[in-house]
Amino acid sequence: xxxxxxxxxASITVAITFLFxxxxxxxxxxxxxxxxxxxxxxxxxxIQSETENKKL
Amino acid sequence: MPQQPDILTKHICYHCGDECIDEIxxxxxxxxxxxxxxxxxxxxxxxxxxxxxxxxxxxxNLKESGxxxxxxxxxxxxxxxxxxxxxxxxxxxxTFYIPSIHCSSCIYLLEHLYKIDHAxxxxxxxxxxxxxxxxxxxxxxxxxxxxxxxxxxxxxxxINIDDLAENDKPKVLKKLYYKIGIAGFxxxxxxxxxxxxxxxxxxxxxxxxxxxxxxxxxxSVPVFFYCxxxxxxxxxIGLKQKYINLDVPISLGIAVIFFxxxxxxxxxxxxxxxxxxxxxxxxxxxxxxIQTKTFDFLNFERNYKSYFxxxxxxxxxxxxxxxxxxxxxKGDRIVIRNGELIPADSILFKGNAKIDYSxxxxxxxxxxxxxxxxxxAGGRQEGDVLELEVVRDVSQSYxxxxxxxxxxxxxxxxxxxxxxxxxxxxxxxxxxxxxxxxAFWLNKDVKIAVNVFTAVLVIACPCALALAGPFALSNSMxxxxxxxxYLKNTGVIxxxxxxxxxxxxxxxxxxQVKNAxxxxxxxxxxxYELSEIKSxxxxxxxxxxxxxxxxxxxxxxxxxxxxxxFPGKGIKGxxxxxxxxxxxxxxxxxxxxxxxAENKASKVYVSKNGxxxxxxxxxxxxxxxxxxxxxxxxxxxxxxxxxxxxDNERQNLQEIFGTQAxxxxxxxxxxxxxxxxxxxxxNKKVLMIGDGLNDAGALKxxxxxIAVTESVTCFSPSCDAILSSEKFxxxxxxxxxxxxxxxVIKASFAFSMLYNFVGLxxxxxxxxxxxxxxxxxxxxxISVVLFAIFLTDFFAKRQKLI
Numbered sequence: 001x002x003x004x005x006x007x008x009x010a011s012i013t014v015a016i017t018f019l020f021x022x023x024x025x026x027x028x029x030x031x032x033x034x035x036x037x038x039x040x041x042x043x044x045x046x047i048q049s050e051t052e053n054k055k056l
Numbered sequence: 057m058p059q060q061p062d063i064l065t066k067h068i069c070y071h072c073g074d075e076c077i078d079e080i081x082x083x084x085x086x087x088x089x090x091x092x093x094x095x096x097x098x099x100x101x102x103x104x105x106x107x108x109x110x111x112x113x114x115x116x117n118l119k120e121s122g123x124x125x126x127x128x129x130x131x132x133x134x135x136x137x138x139x140x141x142x143x144x145x146x147x148x149x150x151t152f153y154i155p156s157i158h159c160s161s162c163i164y165l166l167e168h169l170y171k172i173d174h175a176x177x178x179x180x181x182x183x184x185x186x187x188x189x190x191x192x193x194x195x196x197x198x199x200x201x202x203x204x205x206x207x208x209x210x211x212x213x214x215i216n217i218d219d220l221a222e223n224d225k226p227k228v229l230k231k232l233y234y235k236i237g238i239a240g241f242x243x244x245x246x247x248x249x250x251x252x253x254x255x256x257x258x259x260x261x262x263x264x265x266x267x268x269x270x271x272x273x274x275x276s277v278p279v280f281f282y283c284x285x286x287x288x289x290x291x292x293i294g295l296k297q298k299y300i301n302l303d304v305p306i307s308l309g310i311a312v313i314f315f316x317x318x319x320x321x322x323x324x325x326x327x328x329x330x331x332x333x334x335x336x337x338x339x340x341x342x343x344x345x346i347q348t349k350t351f352d353f354l355n356f357e358r359n360y361k362s363y364f365x366x367x368x369x370x371x372x373x374x375x376x377x378x379x380x381x382x383x384x385x386k387g388d389r390i391v392i393r394n395g396e397l398i399p400a401d402s403i404l405f406k407g408n409a410k411i412d413y414s415x416x417x418x419x420x421x422x423x424x425x426x427x428x429x430x431x432x433a434g435g436r437q438e439g440d441v442l443e444l445e446v447v448r449d450v451s452q453s454y455x456x457x458x459x460x461x462x463x464x465x466x467x468x469x470x471x472x473x474x475x476x477x478x479x480x481x482x483x484x485x486x487x488x489x490x491x492x493x494x495a496f497w498l499n500k501d502v503k504i505a506v507n508v509f510t511a512v513l514v515i516a517c518p519c520a521l522a523l524a525g526p527f528a529l530s531n532s533m534x535x536x537x538x539x540x541x542y543l544k545n546t547g548v549i550x551x552x553x554x555x556x557x558x559x560x561x562x563x564x565x566x567x568q569v570k571n572a573x574x575x576x577x578x579x580x581x582x583x584y585e586l587s588e589i590k591s592x593x594x595x596x597x598x599x600x601x602x603x604x605x606x607x608x609x610x611x612x613x614x615x616x617x618x619x620x621x622f623p624g625k626g627i628k629g630x631x632x633x634x635x636x637x638x639x640x641x642x643x644x645x646x647x648x649x650x651x652x653a654e655n656k657a658s659k660v661y662v663s664k665n666g667x668x669x670x671x672x673x674x675x676x677x678x679x680x681x682x683x684x685x686x687x688x689x690x691x692x693x694x695x696x697x698x699x700x701x702x703d704n705e706r707q708n709l710q711e712i713f714g715t716q717a718x719x720x721x722x723x724x725x726x727x728x729x730x731x732x733x734x735x736x737x738x739n740k741k742v743l744m745i746g747d748g749l750n751d752a753g754a755l756k757x758x759x760x761x762i763a764v765t766e767s768v769t770c771f772s773p774s775c776d777a778i779l780s781s782e783k784f785x786x787x788x789x790x791x792x793x794x795x796x797x798x799x800v801i802k803a804s805f806a807f808s809m810l811y812n813f814v815g816l817x818x819x820x821x822x823x824x825x826x827x828x829x830x831x832x833x834x835x836x837x838i839s840v841v842l843f844a845i846f847l848t849d850f851f852a853k854r855q856k857l858i
Contacts, residue, residue: 027230033185035184036182043164
């Protein structure tokens, strides 16, 4: 039954990882605008200009 | 999904979708004006024509936007400092608020600015807030050029002093997200650790029992002290003001659950109710998130500063320079051009002033001022360039005095009254039940007495009660939003449901000159005569003259002699060889007046050389459906009308509103405000419906203030709700639905009480096991929420709102 300790430890670690991932997502502004990105992803992009845009 | 634009449809502008009156053909496509064509050309050259494939006719018509707008002031270092967020030698970052963003094509174009101007590094749009974040290369372009670029493609940035102040709303939301995240995390894990207890695995090692117990304590600490902190704060503030709000019983319940559970675990007496505690807080926070739903793209809080330009041209040593408006000082010489707003009370020095004060007073006829007279802030110049000397600071002008009224100092406390009334009785009753049950057991067993006492407080924690309100209200708010009636917050619904008297503003609220229909009756006018009439009315700034001017399609280029305007009567003048008189019948046909006074305001007579030709009839001068709406409202509400204008139309209005209605004319903004106050002193719940800056005080003072507007994203004064003018007729429906919503909430309360009774039945017997609590609490919360949403949707459908 001692394996329970390891399992509990592991499960909490995984859960905390997700909690921090969530907090990071909020902090980085991913929840600030929940509409525009859904439109943006549908734009057909000229690949060349996209990389150019990223570089700058 | 993107649709193919109907290129072949004739006479519809390819760019903006308006009807083409003077069609311009270019590249096999029709355009309604040179502006639209120019934008198309620019986009075509930059290879951005996907703009037109994402939506049909997404463009913004450039005909109506002010042509004289200059962004010169953006070259001023002083102003740049306030607008630019970040700048170094390489890049500059700036955010513009653009009210005309309206579809996905807008996002596409605004995010591809770099293709039009290579100095733009990156541009990102926030659709809901109608903002665009632009990064550009510092050396290669300037702030002014960026603003001009946006303006040239139809996305004119709205820059005003207020926008420069950061708003902190996202931060509040972020905090809530953190709290929900943490509460959810803890709730989930505590549920897992509580499973052995639920399943009552009797043979579970005591060792594990303790371990799980302590882990639960550990996990619930952040939930109790961080996630639930707002409820404690609110309850504390309420109690300090000797006022019991719904957060008091909630805090009491939460605190009792937490401490009892901690005690149980430490003493080894039981497993506690940590799962119920954290689940409850998790649901409450979600309710809070739902309640904070707002219409981000609307601005409900505007003061006079939002209307003023950001800078003004001043004359210094005969040189024109621009200066930020907050740097304007007494004694400065300023230059005001046609269509510009006067920022501060000043003395007229040079030029013919014709000032439209409709902004401030509602009176739409421009007032002429001569040299040496005072012109007040808020007026808009029509005509020549003026030179003025500022005599009072911006903050002390006649217009801004209004904002010093107490009505504007009131901070908006969102108190949902119904909740609080219930909370008060609820708290007393719960405590009474807990005490009686505790006292009853006290004779038999102290241990059970304490157990029962706390169990009652735990089970009575009104979480379902606290959730019913937010969900029903925000669902109704969403339904209203779909019907183009936008509320500032959910609290407005309750205020609307209690309204028993309604005050209307006249100009712009119940009348609409701009969209009025115009017909001519009488002997036929030749094109030549029409041109002559057009030339004559061109000189008058009266709204009806302007309406006639706009409706005559031929040219009006004749010279006028002996032009004279008789205020309130009409105009006369000699065009070529003919003398025309245009105006009211007794003016046009002097002495020969047998007019029915009825339609005075909407009939404009024309005579040529003393002979009556006919009249222009202006139809739909009042908003569509006004009389039907008034008839519905009249039944159970007291109506009144306030107008800054003259009383020419008193009879017309009396007919619509009935003799019962109170009508006041020549009302200044502060008169409107005090009128609302007198109604409120008589214990009336007043709804004010207005549109302009001149109603701002009254809108603020009233229990609920609705601003009617043609375009919801345009400027509207600070108010509780914004109603799109096309839905004006539906107002009564909305008021009825707000009442329905309140009834739904009451029903949900009753429903959640049922759960409480079931829970209490166990609690008073001292038989509240963790598993009963763990099932009852979430089930009651979720079912009450579903009940509230279902009922609001159901009634909205029945009342044909969705």
